[in-house]
Amino acid sequence: MNLQETIEDFGQRARKASRELAAYNTEAKNRALEAMADAVRDRAATILEANAKDIIAAEGNALPRAMIDRLRLDAKRLAGIERDIRNVAALPDPVGAIISQWERPNGLQISKVRVPIGVIGVIYESRPNVTSDAAILCTKTGNAVILRGGSESIHSNIAIADALRHGLRYARLREDAILLVPTTDREAVRIMAQMDRSIDMIVSRGGQALIEAVLAHARMPVIKHYQGVCHVYVDREADLGMAQEIVINAKCQRPGVCNALETLLVHRDVAEPFLQKCGAELLRRDVELRGDQHVRKIVGDAVKPASEADWTTEYLDLILSARVVESADAAIDHIEKYGSHHSDAIVTGNKATAEQFLHRVDSATVYWNASTRFTDGGEFGFGAEIGISTDKLHARGPMALEELTTYKYLIRGTGQIRR
């Protein structure tokens, strides 16, 4: 079989498996998850060996050290993967929940119930643990999954998927519920994106080129895990000490992630006292500042001039753009014009200003007096996460188990016909 045939065959096998998986009860799915955790533990040596191949290739390709570090598995990280699987087994199963039900005047009983989506494609470029995370969340919710990971972790991904499939087989579930495309050919992305008869939804996590390749061809819904150009706005009525803590946390605690701060907006009435202190602290922490004239005047020549492009840039690094604004409205306008609708925060003591900001900023997550870093399935209490959707439909923000389900209507009657 050529690549097209192989992947189309995956589609049919996954569809068949999804029908079976949808019929399993929570207990059967949890037993499979425990067997998958056991298999990851039992096959640790094989997985680490495969991972070593990826590391050697990455070093050969002179990938950045931070990327190689993210790629690397060791006994501790593998134990983390195993633990995550057991944690998902322990989470409540959203499938079967009755979202709402009502009776019509003609006696029809209508129930809106939560059901699996069917077959989910996951196209990603990231650490090997995403292979496991995505697969187990799909299994828990009764979905089959077709995984297409990045080339840099291909050996690790194959070894992990093999272990998970072994777990399914051991628990007597159809192993085709988890399929991994065993090639790094980007053509696979185009093929998957066009298989709307066998793939119901694609979750796409990766850089712009990957997401563009999916979007250009996709015929089914695509949930993008894309960039976060996140803002903190320090209002004239902010507690400046709290504001500084939030800004430092949002920028510095883990700058390489999508919910980290990229642009600081400060009300002009507090710009001088706030930026003098906070600017110095950011510089002390090796943050490169890029500001408008006003910011540069207050903080000094250590601040580079910000260009128009800076306002739309996700640095994912110790770089921060900063701007002084006239009002909360001007801050909202800036965020709507340049932001990516991911996570944005206001720091203020004024409840009315805060509520205006919360309601008018059209982002997945809007904060009042808290760091943007909390946009995360774990921090939300979801217990797991397949990604953070930057789309508005069907999932927005942290995406966990419920977001891997849809609904259908069950209608029970006694012979009703329409007049």
Place this chain on the structure above:
Amino acid sequence: MNLQETIEDFGQRARKASRELAAYNTEAKNRALEAMADAVRDRAATILEANAKDIIAAEGNALPRAMIDRLRLDAKRLAGIERDIRNVAALPDPVGAIISQWERPNGLQISKVRVPIGVIGVIYESRPNVTSDAAILCTKTGNAVILRGGSESIHSNIAIADALRHGLRYARLREDAILLVPTTDREAVRIMAQMDRSIDMIVSRGGQALIEAVLAHARMPVIKHYQGVCHVYVDREADLGMAQEIVINAKCQRPGVCNALETLLVHRDVAEPFLQKCGAELLRRDVELRGDQHVRKIVGDAVKPASEADWTTEYLDLILSARVVESADAAIDHIEKYGSHHSDAIVTGNKATAEQFLHRVDSATVYWNASTRFTDGGEFGFGAEIGISTDKLHARGPMALEELTTYKYLIRGTGQIRR
């Protein structure tokens, strides 16, 4: 401006209007809806005159009489449109509803609230009242809408949209919240489908060619209102009198709609008594029957042989395909293989068989002992309908006000930072 520029300009104007509209409260939106109803009433003569042009063109193009009838407006139908607008004004507003809220151990208060989607594109081929239905449901939910109707109703659509915009203006809302593409050039569909920066979702109602044109280019979520290949399965434990009433109703009451019956499946144990009686009644009602060998043997030569293509065909006419099956499982397999996952029913007195069918048939709406004709926003009690989604995400089945909203997370803190 050329077509591309015109439609892109629509996108920017709609985006701006959507930001304003999202901030209006229910009262302001309802006032605008009442003004829109008034405008439709006051401009009746202009709208009917425009409609007469469409009718003349349709007659010139020798469109089928049924289609011309659907296209035609008169005083009574226009009064119906006016009444529908006032009815939507009276419905509860889903925007602002708190879907769920919880507190995290660190004190963060997380609220998941219902918000407008933003800008919705509606691409359709149908009666002129869809122009009004789509526009008012979007206004009610705080969304701006870009409408692109079919060429056969272009004059009516322009006149109706003008009246609705007049209503918005009268109520001092931004009239760009309702924009109608004033051309029948199909290129407009391609342009809209690529405007993912200014259109958040497309609702697509129409034939296969139209939907294919949208899907081939779309970069944003598309909700399709596509075909319904609906089934009724008569189980061996069915009340055969009830089964016949349901089959006749589902096939004959209004055969030209998506929730009408297209394929009848009958358990072999009851095939003979059921098909003898029900088959005769269907023939008496001028229904053309296309059956497998078994059906033809029972009902006789009046039944044409069904081809493989019949099982996947949406006739939208007085034609019915019929098949005898070995079991409820075989019926489910047939539906999963050939159906369009729209509306499917089982008639049986056995609760266990019914529940199996309800849970295993992967359709938007699954019925036990009721006609498939109830898949409809009005019949569900939604009070309105923008279409019936044949997609699994973000809306499935009848689509009304709630389905024109999404959600965001509002998070209120007291200075929380991530450790």
